Amino acid sequence: QNLPDLRGFVEKVKTFDPPKVEGASGFVLKNMDAQYTKYKDYVFGEVSCTWQYEEDGQKRTLWLYHVIFPDGTHTEEGVREFYLTLDDWISKQ
Numbered sequence: 222q223n224l225p226d227l228r229g230f231v232e233k234v235k236t237f238d239p240p241k242v243e244g245a246s247g248f249v250l251k252n253m254d255a256q257y258t259k260y261k262d263y264v265f266g267e268v269s270c271t272w273q274y275e276e277d278g279q280k281r282t283l284w285l286y287h288v289i290f291p292d293g294t295h296t297e298e299g300v301r302e303f304y305l306t307l308d309d310w311i312s313k314q
Contacts, residue, residue: 225266225289227255234268240283245276260307263291 231253239248252271257264266289273282289295290310 223291224257224264225291225293227257227266227268227289230266230268230287230289230295231255234270234287239274240272240285242274242276242283245274245281248272248274251282258307261311263307263311265290265307266295 234253235250239250249272250270251273253268255266255268258267259265266287268287268289270285270287271282272285273280275281285297287295287297288306288310296306
């Protein structure tokens with residue numbers, strides 16, 4: 222019933238500035254995946270982004286994860302912080 226707007230968020234991500242990585246250039250958003258995740262009676266949105274870029278003449282890949290909270294706010298995280306971020310948001314409710 223109160224699901225985060227993943228479709229709208231995916232469109233918004235396409236307008237975000239690329240990540241900032243010192244010494245890196247040529248960022249290209251290569252892929253995005255979106256899904257809902259139920260955790261402790263809440264439903265969150267999760268959008269993973271795959272960025273390709275160059276650093277020191279080498280092609281590299283960076284994965285970023287956006288968590289969309291039930292109240293519509295969001296944050297950008299690495300994969301390991303995902304559930305810590307959810308727990309932190311839940312504790313403030």
